[in-house]
Amino acid sequence: MRVLLPLVLLAACQKGPPTTPDGTFRLFTEHLRKQDSKAAFQLLTTKSRTRLETASKALASASEGAVKDEPALLAFRTPHLPTPLVSIKVASQSDATATLEVHTCQRPLDATGTCPSDAVVQERVVMVKEAQRWAVELPDVMP
Numbered sequence: 758m759r760v761l762l763p764l765v766l767l768a769a770c771q772k773g774p775p776t777t778p779d780g781t782f783r784l785f786t787e788h789l790r791k792q793d794s795k796a797a798f799q800l801l802t803t804k805s806r807t808r809l810e811t812a813s814k815a816l817a818s819a820s821e822g823a824v825k826d827e828p829a830l831l832a833f834r835t836p837h838l839p840t841p842l843v844s845i846k847v848a849s850q851s852d853a854t855a856t857l858e859v860h861t862c863q864r865p866l867d868a869t870g871t872c873p874s875d876a877v878v879q880e881r882v883v884m885v886k887e888a889q890r891w892a893v894e895l896p897d898v899m900p
Contacts, residue, residue, distance in 0.1 A: 774890060776891075777847075778850065778857060778886075778891045779846070779847050779855075779857055781884065781891040782857055782882060783845060784800065785800045785893050786839060786842055789833060789839045792833075792834070794829040794833035797832075798829035800892060801892055802885045802887060802895075803892075804885075805894055808895070809829075809831060809895075810828045816831065839861075840861040841862045842859070842862075843861060843862050843872050843877055844859075845857055846858045854883065854884065854885055854886070855886075855891070856882070856884075857882040859882050860877050860880075861878050861880065862876050863876045863878050
């Protein structure tokens, strides 16, 4: 019984996956900040993952093995950390899709953790509900 109680308490404290589009996107950016490309990759839509997998296979093939077929690393491994999030707002939402207004800071935050107003950039992010979970839809930027 003494061993079981801590396990039950630990399980009760662990969070489940986010149930909102903005919560999922916040988790996605947290994975990117921690440079956990595989976890970030899992939060993408099937369409986005398939496009990245296809591009990764083509790159690995064209390089004759010099580049590994690792779509998550192809998409997210970078020496630069993502720009800090300022805010996330759900601009529109249906049962199947949501559009987020995401504000990021293009310069380092000041000493108080605030982004200078002239450095805030707004982007729209599309989220898609798949298999009862929200996922990030990457824009079509690859040929």
